[in-house]
Amino acid sequence: MTDETTDSTESAVDPVSEPAAPPRRLRLLLSVAAVVLMADVVTKVLAVKMLTPGQPVSIIGDTVTWTLVRNSGAAFSMATSYTWVLTLIASSVVLGIIWMSRRLVSPWWAVGLGMILGGALGNLVDRFFRAPGHLQGHVVDFLSIGWWPVFNVADPAVVGGAILLVGLSVFGFDFDTVGRRQVNRADDDAERSDAEEPRQVSAAGDGEQS
Template sequence: MTAVAIALLASDFITKQIALTHFSGTDPTSTLGGLLKFTLVFNSGGAFSIGAGETWFFTTVKMLVIVLMLVVSPRIRTPLWAVSFGLVIAGAAGNLIDRLFRDPSPWEGRVVDWIQLPHWPVFNLADCGVVCGSALVMWASMRGIRLDGTRATEEPAEPDATERTAEVKNP
């Protein structure tokens, strides 16, 4: 989980810096015959620019999601859940960093978006992480795969020796 989160967070930061240096909102860079454009946009709203002007709300929600996932993450015992949590945490953190440290002010900063596909809003790698990680969470949940790797129809795995010791000491 940590490796996935660090890799995505670093990639998001680096690509946003490249976008700020090389791309423009008024003169998009087109590639792949126009299928993919690089357009610099500063988004004060959520996904698809929903809730523009309510930046403080998205900042708070991202912080809560990250904290909740970090609290739950020690229960993860399968790569599927580790990857999905790593993607969502890094995606939320990448955009949270923008909200906290970019203009116009802390807690109200705008997210740097720069990838544009036809008929689709401009987005960034952090957005990709949130979407892909969330899709994995939904897929695992629909398949009944628990955080510990067991299926919803199976009994949960026995706690390891350290967990059993902790349970005995803290009745």
């Protein structure tokens, strides 16, 4: 009888199971990065093979053209005199994203970071393996739209990923949580009690005076 009671008591008081840990998003990040990197590398190879520098090929009149350019600067032909500095910065960005990926939970952060990672790696391939040499290779740009500087697939991927991450941060989506970050209820209750105490004291004082 005692054993049965003990067993029923133990079964009734089961330990509360902990919620399952949210899945990591490393695979999603790497998949997005791989798609961007592959698209960037393939289009650059085709541009070098099929286009001639200084001879634009019209797509939509003179507004949108294929224009082969060797860019020593950053995205959209900026900072052309700091090639090796830009290479080191891009390498640091890649390492930073890899470090963040260990705690990455948000799928949207995985997409944004994957876009940046793929774009950064795409341009780093040119920095390391194209002329004039390691760390100073010129990036292949080939698409010109109106007054906008000539660019490649990696450039809008990096910019688009950065814009996505800024938007996620502004609206309260952290990279290591699912959904928006939650405000601590205990802190809210403490703030409310602190705000209500002066009111209660003043009300008590008014009652004594009356």
